[in-house]
Amino acid sequence: MKSVFKFFLNLLPRPLLIRLSYLIRPLLEFFLRGKKYTDPIDGKGFRTFLPYGYGKQRPNVLSPSTLSLERHRLFWLYLKNETNFFSDHLKVLHFAPEQCFLKRFRKLKNLEYTTTDLLSPIADVKADICHLPFEENSYDVILCNHVLEHIPDDTKAMQELYRVMKPSGWGIFQIPQDLNRDITFEDDSITDKVERAKIFGQYDHVRIYGRDYFDKLRAIGFKVEEVNYTAQLSDEDIDTYRLAKGEIIPVVRK
Known part of the structure; x- marks a missing residue:
C-alpha cells in the first residue's frame, strides 16, 4: 500500500x-x-x-x-507549550491561514480571530500585506508564516505588520531560511519559472532569506528572539513529530 x-x-x-x-x-x-x-x-x-x-x-x-508539514507542527508545539495563545483573551491577525490551523483557531473562544490574504478564498479579509486596511496598534498577536518570501517589497510589509501590532504585542513570522547564508539572496533577472524553482525553492518565491532576516526585522523596530525550539526537545520527540531539527522560529515583539 x-x-x-x-x-x-x-x-x-x-x-x-x-x-x-x-x-x-x-x-x-x-x-x-x-x-x-x-x-x-x-x-x-x-x-x-x-x-x-x-x-x-x-x-x-x-x-x-x-x-501539516514540519514547520506547522513545530509552530503548534511552540504555541501550545510556550505562549498564552490558547488561554488568554487575544485579538489575533493570521495571514494566509493554513488549513491545518484554520478551523482549530476559529473554535478557540478566547480569541478574536481574523484571517487575511490577497488571494485566498478562505480568508476573512482580502488585503495586500503592504497596504493593510487595519488601524494601527490593533492586534495582540500576528501570525505571518511563509508569506514574506513571496512579497517583493518585504520592508513595506514588515512596516505594516509593525504598525498594526499593539505595543507589547507579539508575533511569529516564519520563512524558509538558509541558516548557512549570511545575506539574503534576490535576483529579479531570473524569470524562468523552472530556474526560479531550482534556485529559490518555488517559482513564486522572490528571495532566499539568510540570517540577516532577523536584523531586518529589528531594523523595522521589532524585538526579535531567534528560537531554536527543537533544542528543547529530545531526539526521540523530534523524530516522532517529524520536525526539522534546528529550524528557527522568529518570535517578534513590539
Missing part, C-alpha cells in the same frame, strides 16, 4: 495532490495509521508520514490527517 501511495504522490503535481488529499484524507488516515509517528496537532498516530516537495521531495514529512 505504501508503494501505491508513493506512486501517486510522485505522479501528481503538488497543488493538485494537496487538494485531492483533503477528499481522501480519511482513507490516508486509515491505511497509514500506526504508532511510530504522531501529529501533535490532532494527536493521531501513523506508521509513516507522506513525502512532500516541489522537485526534490522530502520523505516522511506530510501528516496524513492534518496535512
Whole structure:
C-alpha cells in the first residue's frame, strides 16, 4: 500500500495532490495509521508520514490527517507549550491561514480571530500585506508564516505588520531560511519559472532569506528572539513529530 501511495504522490503535481488529499484524507488516515509517528496537532498516530516537495521531495514529512508539514507542527508545539495563545483573551491577525490551523483557531473562544490574504478564498479579509486596511496598534498577536518570501517589497510589509501590532504585542513570522547564508539572496533577472524553482525553492518565491532576516526585522523596530525550539526537545520527540531539527522560529515583539 505504501508503494501505491508513493506512486501517486510522485505522479501528481503538488497543488493538485494537496487538494485531492483533503477528499481522501480519511482513507490516508486509515491505511497509514500506526504508532511510530504522531501529529501533535490532532494527536493521531501513523506508521509513516507522506513525502512532500516541489522537485526534490522530502520523505516522511506530510501528516496524513492534518496535512501539516514540519514547520506547522513545530509552530503548534511552540504555541501550545510556550505562549498564552490558547488561554488568554487575544485579538489575533493570521495571514494566509493554513488549513491545518484554520478551523482549530476559529473554535478557540478566547480569541478574536481574523484571517487575511490577497488571494485566498478562505480568508476573512482580502488585503495586500503592504497596504493593510487595519488601524494601527490593533492586534495582540500576528501570525505571518511563509508569506514574506513571496512579497517583493518585504520592508513595506514588515512596516505594516509593525504598525498594526499593539505595543507589547507579539508575533511569529516564519520563512524558509538558509541558516548557512549570511545575506539574503534576490535576483529579479531570473524569470524562468523552472530556474526560479531550482534556485529559490518555488517559482513564486522572490528571495532566499539568510540570517540577516532577523536584523531586518529589528531594523523595522521589532524585538526579535531567534528560537531554536527543537533544542528543547529530545531526539526521540523530534523524530516522532517529524520536525526539522534546528529550524528557527522568529518570535517578534513590539
